[in-house]
Amino acid sequence: MSAPAPYLTVRNLTKHFAPTAFSRGPVVKALQDISFDIPRGQVVGLVGESGSGKTTIGRSVLRLIEPTSGEIRFDGKDIVRLGAGDLRRQRRNMQYIFQDPFASLSPRMTIGQILTEGLDIQRIGNRAERRARAEKALAAVELPVDAYDRYAHEFSGGQRQRIGIARALTLEPEFIVADEPVSALDVSIQAQVINLLRDLQLRLGLTMLFISHDLAVVEYICDTVIVLYLGRIMEIAPAASLYARPQHPYTRALLSAIPSPDPTKRSKRQTLKGDIPSPANPPSGCVFRTRCPYAIEACAGVVPELRETEAGHLKACIRDDIPA
């Protein structure tokens, strides 16, 4: 089977946040040299802790923030260079689902207004057609059609997140960035929303970038998982391979830190020492070396390149002698 041509291509994406007139302090190196592809119709997961740069990647690929350097191509078209008008037309194909279903829905707009706003901006259809599209999106997320005339406060957290998903669907996009879409939800509702996203993704052939701080959450929905730490990629692998055979010491630590809902497996985890360093002053060489139990002198010298350890499975670690 030959790999399908990538739908999204990111090359050497770098984002530095410089101090502004209103803030002081050093340049924050949020992303350093990030490259990855998403084939059409596939889901790539971005996983990392605070400050790893996962949201910065999500916002950069939709150009909600301007990258410092690098290329972002959709279907071959580099969107970093698009002018405002072309970018707006391109955005029709690209939508965002936010983490907090309470903050991301206006309390003053009806659900109908929220769902049709994007269609209005893109001047798609007449009033009746817009309403029809919004109702179709409500049906797709399994909400009653009468939600159209109600307000966000009338809905629970899980229902609001469904509305956020419906909003992303009304423009019938090809590509969606889902930024921690279930992190604010209760565990019994999380699984409902992940099932819904997976179902929509398969049915509509969506290409998706799924951002999460939790490796356990992305396993079901992602074809490929990227593990980030302090603005750099530590490991990229097909989901099945990543969970079965994690290669990078950071990925292993992250997996082992997730508390297992099985009391018989208690205390078998390895706890990482220390804190995540500041992205304003990342360590030299491998950014993970200050917390890595396997760091050696050479790790401080060079930034490790991503190397393939098995088909499609890449790690940015210079050591191959780490016990499994």
Next chain:
Amino acid sequence: MEAPILQIAGLRAVFRIAGRDIAAVQDIDLEIGSGETVALVGESGSGKSVTSLSIMGLLAKKIGHIADGRISIRRRDGSVTELTGLDAEQLRRVRGNDIGMVFQEPMTSLNPVYTIGEQIAEPIRIHLGKSHREAAAEAVRLLTQVGIPDPARRAKQYPHELSGGMRQRATIAMALACNPTLLIADEPTTALDVTIQAQILDLLADLQAERGMGILFVTHNLGVVAEIADRVAVMYAGRIVETGPVSEVFARPRHPYTIGLMRSVPRLGQATALKAAGTPLPTIAGNVPSLAMLPKGCSFAPRCPMAIDACRAAVPPLFQVSQTQASRCIRWEEL
């Protein structure tokens, strides 16, 4: 036999909303022995935080109060004090001396305009009557104990100069300042990254082993419960629906809600198999009911795959499943 550190009997706390009293928690019975960690687990609106706020006497006075029940704690001198009968000043004294508290968001529980050291020293001066100098030295010793590197320097810093994990360590030091018999930890690791959460869980377990205090650990995370607790009480819609030793409840849950909750927790490695088979993730259908509009009978019945007419007739009592495990389900024997 030694009295438990914490004993709650028949607790009912109500909120006054739109002129109507709505029970946020009811029929709560709970005991914690010394050196024991009990987890209170549940989803949003289950009443787990209201229960912990009730113990601390921190329900917002204008809208919420304890309508019924008793909460008593065993103090360091061995005497048992009933908290529900105390006035504000007496309660303040018990709280400072015998109950330590750690909350979810360390940035909001620390005062931004005082140094870490001053904040840890304050209860030591007020409740233990130590001098400024003694209290300051004790604060540094506590910071060492909670694993903060370079504690003498950190004591002179302000909360914003510390990372999230360090701040939570500092609030733990503050909670332990007066050597409490009971530590109430309300979602203490929820705002932290997973590698930092693991550190804080290790720290709490170590501190408990050293000091033998009882811990009430409030969390929504079943993984954390399995990791840290001896016993667990599962809450749903304001009531405890199942309780027992963690080993028993996790091995054989006897309430359909507990079973559903455990199935909903993503387990590493399992999702790959489900995905390959085209099977959706297990879920609990429907939504958590509003406390203002609880269904008649068992609150979980509308979402329960096993509900029968009898479930909707009356609120089930807690059935003793074993000597140590209890379930609020009339069909527990079939589970």
